[in-house]
Amino acid sequence: MQLLGPTELSHRILKGDLCTSCGACADLCPYLKSHGGKIASVFSCDRETGRCYAACPKTGVNETVLSEALFSTPWRADPLGHYRKIYMAKQGIKASKGRFQNGGTVSALVIAALEQGVIDKAVLTGSDGIMPRPRIVTTPEQVLECAASKYIAAPTAARLNRAATEGDTNLGMVGTPCQMTGLATLRTNPLARSDFKDPMGIAIGLFCTWALSGEGFLSYLDQQKIDPSAIRSMDIPPPPAENARLTLAEGVKKLPLDEIRKRVLPGCSVCPDMTALWTDLSVGALEENPEWNTLIVRSERGEALVNRAVEAGLLEIRPISQTSVDNLTLAATNKRKRALAAQERLGMLDPAFQNPLEIQPKQTIMGFR
Numbered sequence: 001m002q003l004l005g006p007t008e009l010s011h012r013i014l015k016g017d018l019c020t021s022c023g024a025c026a027d028l029c030p031y032l033k034s035h036g037g038k039i040a041s042v043f044s045c046d047r048e049t050g051r052c053y054a055a056c057p058k059t060g061v062n063e064t065v066l067s068e069a070l071f072s073t074p075w076r077a078d079p080l081g082h083y084r085k086i087y088m089a090k091q092g093i094k095a096s097k098g099r100f101q102n103g104g105t106v107s108a109l110v111i112a113a114l115e116q117g118v119i120d121k122a123v124l125t126g127s128d129g130i131m132p133r134p135r136i137v138t139t140p141e142q143v144l145e146c147a148a149s150k151y152i153a154a155p156t157a158a159r160l161n162r163a164a165t166e167g168d169t170n171l172g173m174v175g176t177p178c179q180m181t182g183l184a185t186l187r188t189n190p191l192a193r194s195d196f197k198d199p200m201g202i203a204i205g206l207f208c209t210w211a212l213s214g215e216g217f218l219s220y221l222d223q224q225k226i227d228p229s230a231i232r233s234m235d236i237p238p239p240p241a242e243n244a245r246l247t248l249a250e251g252v253k254k255l256p257l258d259e260i261r262k263r264v265l266p267g268c269s270v271c272p273d274m275t276a277l278w279t280d281l282s283v284g285a286l287e288e289n290p291e292w293n294t295l296i297v298r299s300e301r302g303e304a305l306v307n308r309a310v311e312a313g314l315l316e317i318r319p320i321s322q323t324s325v326d327n328l329t330l331a332a333t334n335k336r337k338r339a340l341a342a343q344e345r346l347g348m349l350d351p352a353f354q355n356p357l358e359i360q361p362k363q364t365i366m367g368f369r
């Protein structure tokens with residue numbers, strides 16, 4: 001995989017409509033920022049190589065490098081990636097109650113990591129009305145405020161970049177596979193900087209098959225005459241459900257999932273990762289019982305946190321059925337196949353996609369490129 005710079009990022013990914021607003025390229029330098037759910041270049045940059053390009057999960061993922069760096073093991077193309085154990089899990093009897101998406105495993109793990117000094121702070125995704133808002137948390141109460149899934153794409157990785165740039169270390173982060181892939185690549189120090197320090201204490205990934213464009217979803221709500229500020233929560237139940245559920249002051253409103261899916265970001269179609277392969281721990285729904293989670297333990301660090309959370313009564317784990325693992329493997333395999341087919345269609349697997357572009361950056365002082 002060739003390391004290129006902001007010109008190629010701008011032309012191939014941002015203008016190519018492949019960006020999923022993960023935020024991994026933003027807030028690494030003074031030029032690329034996340035603003036209103038989009039990535040904006042506030043000053044042009046003519047560097048031939050940049051961390052922004054390296055971090056972007058859409059420019060290519062070097063699985064060999066990531067596997068060696070994160071797990072000290074050669075990459076093997078298992079659809080679920082490298083893992084040590086898989087469990088069903090949910091919050092334990094000593095955990096505080098909250099409005100969790102599923103079993104509350106993610107919140108329980110973050111609280112355990114904070115309480116036991118595994119991390120000092122965590123980057124999570126809260127919300128401002130219906131829009132997701134990345135934020136830094138340091139207390140269990142703040143972790144609970146961020147519980148539940150926001151189905152609109154969020155630049156969570158940019159908030160992590162900002163914290164790391166400001167010198168924070170011992171950080172936790174929860175994010176979708178694209179956000180966590182960007183973070184994982186940055187942790188390999190792709191530009192071999194001499195001042196590099198890995199800022200991470202624990203990285204927790206979420207399973208993901210798609211996220212909505214904020215702009216697209218707001219315009220759909222407008223068509224439906226729904227005031228976004230009146231939405232208290234939004235739930236997208238797993239198949240075979242056909243409707244999303246919006247909780248409004250006057251009650252629950254159902255919206256057809258077929259219509260909602262039309263607002264999925266185009267860049268999600270080329271995303272091969274369903275289970276957040278490049279993390280310490282990955283968490284998703286447990287298909288047969290959404291009150292529980294599926295928990296994939298990938299690293300030694302992840303395993304140590306799970307053991308400590310169980311000992312503290314914050315987490316409950318049980319053996320998972322082979323049927324659940326088989327179904328998850330099939331879903332992950334199918335997502336990867338669909339993504340590779342889409343990448344092929346869009347020319348992303350063509351060697352020319354990795355060649356430098358002969359374009360001089362426009363000398364703008366401010367604006368989207």
Ligand SMILES: Cc1cc2nc3c(=O)[nH]c(=O)nc-3n(C[C@H](O)[C@H](O)[C@H](O)COP(=O)(O)OP(=O)(O)OC[C@H]3O[C@@H](n4cnc5c(N)ncnc54)[C@H](O)[C@@H]3O)c2cc1C
Pocket residue numbers: 099100101102103104105106107108123124125126132146147148149150151152153154156174175176206207208209210211212283284285286293
């Ligand atoms: C966009 C999206 C799509 C998903 N798709 C699937 C799927 O197809 N299959 C599946 O099994 N699971 C999916 N999940 C994960 C699932 O919804 C739950 O997050 C997961 O099961 C953990 O549940 P929990 O009860 O432990 O989480 P909780 O304890 O409720 O914690 C949820 C955590 O999610 C984080 N979060 C919320 N929204 C976002 C966001 N937009 N970006 C980054 N982080 C966020 C918060 O910081 C919070 O810490 C998806 C999640 C998201 C955000």
Ligand code: SF4
Pocket residue numbers: 009013014018019020021022023024025026039055056057058182
């Ligand atoms: S996908 Fe992420 S890293 Fe790539 S351009 Fe978009 S925000 Fe930046």
Ligand code: SF4
Pocket residue numbers: 020153176177178179208209210211265267268271272273
């Ligand atoms: S499908 Fe992939 S690209 Fe889209 S939000 Fe989920 S992890 Fe990101």
